Amino acid sequence: MPPLLRGLTASISIAAGYLPIAFSFGLAAHQAGLDAHVILMSSVIIYAGASQFVLIALLAPGANLLAAIPTVLLMNARHLFYGPALLGRFTDPTHRLASPLLAFGLTDEVFAAAMNKLESIAPPEKERWYLGLQIGAYAAWILGTLLAIVLGGEFRDPPVFLGEALSFILPGLFFALLLDLNLSRWARIVVLTAAIGIILLQFLPVHHTLALAMVGGAAFNLPERRP
Structure with missing residues (x-):
């Protein structure tokens, strides 16, 4: 094709x-x-x-x-x-x-x-x-x-x-x-982002929660520095 x-x-x-x-x-x-x-x-x-x-x-x-x-x-x-x-x-x-x-x-x-x-x-x-x-x-x-x-x-x-x-x-x-x-590759990031969102949702509006959860999930996915 x-x-x-x-x-x-x-x-x-x-x-x-x-x-x-x-x-x-x-x-x-x-x-x-x-x-x-x-x-x-x-x-x-x-x-x-x-x-x-x-x-x-x-x-x-x-x-x-x-x-x-x-x-x-x-x-x-x-x-x-x-x-x-x-x-x-x-x-x-x-x-x-x-x-x-x-x-x-x-x-x-x-x-x-x-x-x-x-x-x-x-x-x-x-x-x-x-x-x-x-x-x-x-x-x-x-x-x-x-x-x-x-x-x-x-x-x-x-x-x-x-x-x-x-x-x-x-x-x-x-x-x-x-x-x-391929969720198995990103499972840790998906779970962490969801957890951050669920926690923040108890204290913040949805639009703030969404932005902060995405930033938090991305921060956990930063590549590690190699010596």
Whole structure:
């Protein structure tokens, strides 16, 4: 199978999560009164998941772009670290695809999947495999947004169970990606991070707990210094 198609196949698990998340974004944007073309172009151009939900919260009450754009950029500043970490996995000296093309589709889930699987891809095929991974995820996000635009009028008052189900999609997606890793290799870090999170959750809000637990788990994974 060509590497591009293998990348598309590898994106199925991400696409399965992106469809309902993008649908919920489009539905929220539609209910906030944003025009259909604005909703669609935000997914086509911005393609930034949580940042698009924040953009709705800022633009719907009338905030101007001078306030919205810096907020979105700051939320996505983590990609400044994702890019260099991922670029080191492309070891083939014949670099064919432009870096902006490789960078555009870089999301949290694409990064996690690529970091896990690129090592098993032959060096000359890595870029095309990664491009397929990106295309599958991006297409699912656009499709989910389009479905929300088309069907938005049918969900003026969505049932409670639908909102609860959509809110679990993103954690479920990350859990599925975690299961796709070699957990025996990372078991100590996963257990330590979970333990830190459970303890801190008794004293801190969820968003603080999540950030501190990730930092704590990463600190335990620092390489040991050799004499």
